[in-house]
Amino acid sequence: MTSANLVEIDNVNFAYDSQRTILRGINMTIPQGKVVAIMGGSGCGKTTLLRLIGGQIKPTSGAVRVAGQTVHELKEDGLYALRRKMGMLFQFGALFTDMSVFDNVAFQMREHTDLPEEMIRDLVLMKLHAVGLRGAHRLMPSELSGGMARRVALARAIALDPMLIMYDEPFAGLDPISLGVIGQLIRTLNDALGATSILVTHDIMESLKIVDYVYFVSEGVIVAEGTADEIRASKMPFVHQFVNGEPDGPVPFQYPAPDYATDLQGNGRA
Amino acid sequence: MAVLDTLTSGLRTLGHKVIEGVWRIGFAARFFFAVLMYSGTAFRRFNLTIREIYFTGVLSLIIILISGLFVGMVLGLQGYDTLQRYGSSEALGVLVALSLVRELGPVISALLFASRAGSAITAEIGLMKTTEQLSAMEMMAVNPIARVVAPRFWAGVMSMPLLAAMFSAMGVIGGYLVGVKLIGVDEGAFWSQMQSSVDVRLDIVNGVIKSFVFGIAVTLISVFEGYDADPTAEGVSGATTRTVVTSSLAILALDFILTAFMFRGVG
Numbered sequence: 010m011t012s013a014n015l016v017e018i019d020n021v022n023f024a025y026d027s028q029r030t031i032l033r034g035i036n037m038t039i040p041q042g043k044v045v046a047i048m049g050g051s052g053c054g055k056t057t058l059l060r061l062i063g064g065q066i067k068p069t070s071g072a073v074r075v076a077g078q079t080v081h082e083l084k085e086d087g088l089y090a091l092r093r094k095m096g097m098l099f100q101f102g103a104l105f106t107d108m109s110v111f112d113n114v115a116f117q118m119r120e121h122t123d124l125p126e127e128m129i130r131d132l133v134l135m136k137l138h139a140v141g142l143r144g145a146h147r148l149m150p151s152e153l154s155g156g157m158a159r160r161v162a163l164a165r166a167i168a169l170d171p172m173l174i175m176y177d178e179p180f181a182g183l184d185p186i187s188l189g190v191i192g193q194l195i196r197t198l199n200d201a202l203g204a205t206s207i208l209v210t211h212d213i214m215e216s217l218k219i220v221d222y223v224y225f226v227s228e229g230v231i232v233a234e235g236t237a238d239e240i241r242a243s244k245m246p247f248v249h250q251f252v253n254g255e256p257d258g259p260v261p262f263q264y265p266a267p268d269y270a271t272d273l274q275g276n277g278r279a
Numbered sequence: 280m281a282v283l284d285t286l287t288s289g290l291r292t293l294g295h296k297v298i299e300g301v302w303r304i305g306f307a308a309r310f311f312f313a314v315l316m317y318s319g320t321a322f323r324r325f326n327l328t329i330r331e332i333y334f335t336g337v338l339s340l341i342i343i344l345i346s347g348l349f350v351g352m353v354l355g356l357q358g359y360d361t362l363q364r365y366g367s368s369e370a371l372g373v374l375v376a377l378s379l380v381r382e383l384g385p386v387i388s389a390l391l392f393a394s395r396a397g398s399a400i401t402a403e404i405g406l407m408k409t410t411e412q413l414s415a416m417e418m419m420a421v422n423p424i425a426r427v428v429a430p431r432f433w434a435g436v437m438s439m440p441l442l443a444a445m446f447s448a449m450g451v452i453g454g455y456l457v458g459v460k461l462i463g464v465d466e467g468a469f470w471s472q473m474q475s476s477v478d479v480r481l482d483i484v485n486g487v488i489k490s491f492v493f494g495i496a497v498t499l500i501s502v503f504e505g506y507d508a509d510p511t512a513e514g515v516s517g518a519t520t521r522t523v524v525t526s527s528l529a530i531l532a533l534d535f536i537l538t539a540f541m542f543r544g545v546g
Binding site for chain 2: 063065089090092093095097099100101103104105106116117120121
């Protein structure tokens with residue numbers, strides 16, 4: 010591993026079965042301290058990449074290395090030890106619905122440390138203060154808006170000051186204000202904690218404001234990569250279509266179908 | 280040719296279902312083994328298990344107690360009707376007590392437990408899976424089988440015999456109210472015959488063993504169905520239904536097997 014790279018994905022292929030290949034020959038490096046986005050349309054394999062990095066699934070071939078350790082070769086203890094250094098923000102927060110905001114953020118501290126409860130209280134309030142929700146620590150997840158839930162989940166993800174923070178669609182379903190808040194928090198927290206962040210998203214405008222580098226994934230392969238400025242200036246048809254939100258292009262509007270005229274003359278057969 | 284095609288297709292479907300069924304049984308066995316392996320947390324941090332005992336056991340008390348009372352009252356009525364034909368209505372206490380501690384207590388309380396607590400356990404774990412709470416836990420280096428499943432499993436196993444005992448006790452009170460207070464069976468005979476005829480090892484211990492086995496079966500089915508549920512609304516709903524149906528069938532089948540072993544050669 011290059012010492013500057015926290016995560017290295019080396020020629021990774023992944024398939025659920027012989028008919029469903031999700032990722033093909035993926036090579037990727039995530040340098041220490043950077044915020045890197047993995048972008049692409051829905052179902053292109055972005056979240057699968059996060060699951061491979063977190064060791065929730067194993068690659069069919071190739072290797073994912075995090076902090077020099079090959080994730081899929083780790084035994085359960087080793088994998089859990091590595092995960093303690095990772096934080097993950099799930100698409101809709103995945104807060105524990107039977108626990109208050111405070112208990113959600115305190116969860117990992119209580120599970121993995123022997124810190125006294127007074128210290129846990131201070132730490133939790135500091136994490137919540139960082140995401141602007143110290144005053145909401147008594148609320149239950151059902152009492153939070155989508156944006157607030159995402160911020161609590163972010164506070165929970167950074168509870169143990171992880172070296173790597175992964176975000177799965179952090180902007181999905183948020184109003185413009187929450188969108189900006191979450192975007193800024195991702196950048197600020199990454200720099201303040203000295204962490205490395207991987208952002209899986211299809212929200213191009215918001216992510217280009219905060220990321221250092223972007224990988225574009227389409228149909229399981231990396232089709233483009235570059236800095237935010239390079240992506241904005243790119244003339245590649247796929248990137249151009251994605252950045253400008255054009256309905257048709259290399260990613261077709263129409264789902265593959267038989268010839269239109271033949272289909273319409275199909276005598277009412279569906 | 281069409282018949283052959285239908286036959287082949289039918290055989291293929293049957294084969295697929297058999298393979299799927301065997302695979303699921305294998306998965307359930309491995310899951311059970313994993314639950315036992317990771318049970319340390321449930322005992323080391325016993326407050327987690329106590330919390331689940333409250334949700335599965337204490338909150339099931341009302342339905343168990345009320346049902347027990349009514350079942351005992353019905354036994355009192357039906358029992359008196361039959362016994363008085365043979366002039367042995369004093370044996371009502373024995374009939375009520377033996378019916379309850381040997382059979383009705385463990386079986387009905389387990390059926391009620393499956394419907395009340397088992398379905399709730401499945402729905403809760405299934406929804407935790409659907410909303411990625413279990414994945415989040417895994418990513419936080421916390422094993423969901425140790426933290427979520429094992430405390431619920433042991434809480435169910437511990438609650439079941441206690442609930443069955445409460446059910447039987449309430450049933451006896453129900454039988455007493457109807458037989459002695461309402462119909463007028465002799466109170467002394469009711470209690471003394473019960474005391475002399477109910478054997479601790481043969482009747483009470485066997486009843487406790489039954490309810491313990493039912494507790495293992497129902498709770499295992501509940502946690503497994505929740506953990507294995509498809510992460511969709513339809514998946515959780517199907518899993519909840521399967522919990523109630525499979526648990527009920529398992530209770531009745533196990534009851535027959537246990538009764539056959541326990542009362543072999545008695546009488």
